[in-house]
Amino acid sequence: MARSCNTPRMSRSGRVVVALVIALGVLIIGPSVASAHTDFESSQPADGSTVEGPLDDVILDFTGTPTAIDDGIVVADALGVQYVPVEVTQDDLRITARFDPALGDGSYTLAWQVRSDDTHTKSGSFSFVVVVPAATTTLAPTTTAAGSAPTTSDTPTTSAVTVTSTDSVVAVVVSPAAPPPAPEVVDTDDASNVARIGRLIFFPSAVVAIGVLAFAAFAFAGRRQDLGTLIRLVRWLGVGVAMGALVEIIGLETLFGGFEVVPGEPAGRAAMARLIGGAMLIVGFVSIGSAARGTAGPTRSLSAAVAVDQARSMTVDTGEATRWRPRAGDSVGMIGMLLVLVSFAFDGHTLSEGPRALHGVLSIVHVASAGVWAGGVVALAVVLRRRHNDRVASNGVEMILKFSVVAMLSLALAGLAGVVMALFIDSDVTSYPSTDWGRILIVKLILVVIAALLGAYNHFRVLPGLESAPNDAGIIEKARNTVTTEAVVLIVVAIASAILVGASTL
Template sequence: MTRTAGAVVAALFAALFAVLLWVAPAQAHATLVATDPANGAQLSAMPTVVRVTFDEPVVLPPAGGARVLDAQGTRADTGSPRLEAGRTTVVIGLRPGLPPGIYTVSWSVVSADSHPAGGSMQFGYGVPATGTATAAADNAPRTGWELGAAAGKAIVYLGLVVALGLVPAAMVLGADPHERRTLWRAARIGAGTTAAGSLLQLVAQHEWQGGADFGAFAGTAYATAVWLRLTLLAAVPAVLRLPDRLLRVTGGLLAVAVLGTVVRNGHGGAGQWWQFATTLLHVVAVTAWLGGLAALGWLLLRRRISGERLRRLPRWSRYAAGAVAALTVSGLLQALIQVRYPGALLTTAYGLTLTAKLLLVAGAVALGVAGNRWVRRQAAAGGAAAGQTARLRGWVRTEAGLGALIVALSGMLSSITPAEAAYAPELHATITVDPYIVAVDIAPLRRGPQSHRVTITGRAEATPPARSVQLVLSQPGHAGPTPGVRFPYRLPGALRPGEPTPVAFAGGAVTVPSSGAWTGTLTIEASDSRQFTGTFDFRVY
């Protein structure tokens, strides 16, 4: 590898490791909505199946991914879990004739964008559901491998920029034979690096999903996409030898196919076809843009720019502007899908990372505009003056550096729970219910399990402390059973002379089945003959 080729590759990968030091590990994206039986339920009759429902379609790992154990650790399920309701519900069959006792349900699934999620719960048949340790699934997600998966993905992203982005830019800019040899050599290095990152992804994903039989994992949709990518990458050296006309067509198809395998294993592969298409457009655009910047900044502008190259730069400006326009439009569409709620932009890891990416894009666009103005001025003057090429080279390299960070952040975004799924606001409301001031706390305000706390304080010192409280949740148009919150814990506050004593009531987890507008109805019991009722509204996401 020549010094110049090494510089092209090293410059694109330098940003990767700094990003890896501060980006949060990936989290599971499939969120538990409900279980049937409910966690902690005491049943008078043994069910025939257990159902675990998520907010998005999931996949069961090759080893099954779900089981039910009795208090002695013996399997109580039939060993053949299945998916129903559009793959959002795991159904675990139970053996007939099971005796009364405590049963532990554990599961491990893979969400649509390849991130594993695991959990467990207990229920009692004829006895209270307490007293045994929670068991983990055989192939539960193994912590510690999230960063490895994220590192592999970022290496793949940056490697693809080198493998697929340098060649079209060189053809647009009219690289001479020596420059083409250097860039083609760098492209081969990028293909090899991408292959190495893909193998790291396979190992990390397998271990992250629980380290089950690798032979079974090798046949999953995730692994199949990686095998296809490796096969396509092996064709890169042969494609680079083709004449320019064939190279444009064959290389373009090869690049789109390779990038499609990356999209398949990320957020873009988890939704509808148009989400896949917009995400693919996004990665194609950023690959073309950043690859062109690398070729321009580290090879084609090393010397004072010639008149011929100066005349070709407007062609590059149009090429880059088209790539940035596609990048911006597709990125904004993805942001609307993955963020959805404005509050999630600055309160989730995904939102904050996306904000940083958008700021970098704005900086890169500003540098691109400055470079375009430079080209127009130098062309009008009939050529570049001494020292002017170095100025353009500095702008291009800075823009490429920002682009490398953008690509690395894009890789990290595909390994972070989307802001829409991670957004978990809380309710902290204060209402007046006749002689009481009531503070209501609900967390999180999302479909699924919620915790509730009600703190009741008399408006005057003589107001009797609340003895009990009831909370019923209702939703207009909701036909299912109305969730009622039980408050088993009553916690009197500190006694202060001359001030009413607050009383806090802590409730158990209640599953809220749907999003939208909800109303809470509070009934406060002050004595056997005095009750007070108040309502409050809140939104579930």
């Protein structure tokens, strides 16, 4: 039987490139113009101002494109009576609230809440006073007989202009000393919290899955059946990605006001891409699963049969070249991973801070490189512990040597991309301790430093010991424990990153 392996590889490469282009196209469809961060800029009436009424319209201007939400504008007067606009319209960066009946004499406080492109809600309030010109009295002249005293008759009329102190009647407007308290607007915290929970599930799952695949491709050595363990781990992580994306979509549905709106929003399309990508991770990598099991039964494809034959010819407990080489049967899983990875360019602060395209590319680089490091450490810990439990050769020296190079490059890329992204989001470094986003970033950086120190300890202290005594049980245990600790710290870093996406910079 002819066993041509080159053709599937070439066709797979072409399909992967096409899939990446399609993934980018699907996610970019719709509004993707670079946008500024959505913050409140000004209002008409301005905060603390006094305007002539009755007041029909209140205008709010923003620095970035806002999205008006239902019941997102409420006005309260000095007595606590609330007024809801009969119509809210949006024109680019401006939102106009129309009131019918119009707002009359008195002091008012308006509370507002809008949603920005990155799904973050912005809220605030401002106060103003409305003065309605009072009815005035004019002196109507009367005709009198010659020599008789003139008489006057008060005839009330209304005037469209504000009266002054020289008029016969002075308009008196009572203004409270302090503006009324801001009314409560619609609460979107529940929907936002559901979306955050979804991110907490899929973000660590996606990051670790990226690294496990990278480790299998570049640093794995030893028993080929352990590849099956890693791929089963990737599939379970795919379940986490899909479940997290589904939970996020449910939260976005409430936040956006309906499932039909979700595909029209960049964050919604990103979540849908993760849902599809997670499902593809679950069902992909057919040839790896077949080869790892080493079964002699029917295979699903020619590439799977070739992989099985190759697995049989390998020495299971040595450090021979048994690392993973993607084949045509793995295309589904690879495309799923690409969908998940590209989705990070269309989520969180990448939609509202800095140059849109550049920030999106940096986000992909940051997640991919951080994933290679974090997920690779997890994969190394899993393989070392499994081989310890099975009492077989660990091949720790070879794997740690290979992975150290990959990890150092990944750490450098992740750090560089992360610094640029942080400056895009908030260039005022001194303000970091005063914002939720800044404080979480500081915690994340501390954890990254701890993980890097653990990696350095492995490289400069544990690895030389393994090289001189590769079968020393004490040194192997030390390597296993430090790698496991580093993996736990990096998973916590991934969780912190998920929280960081939704944190406020205000």
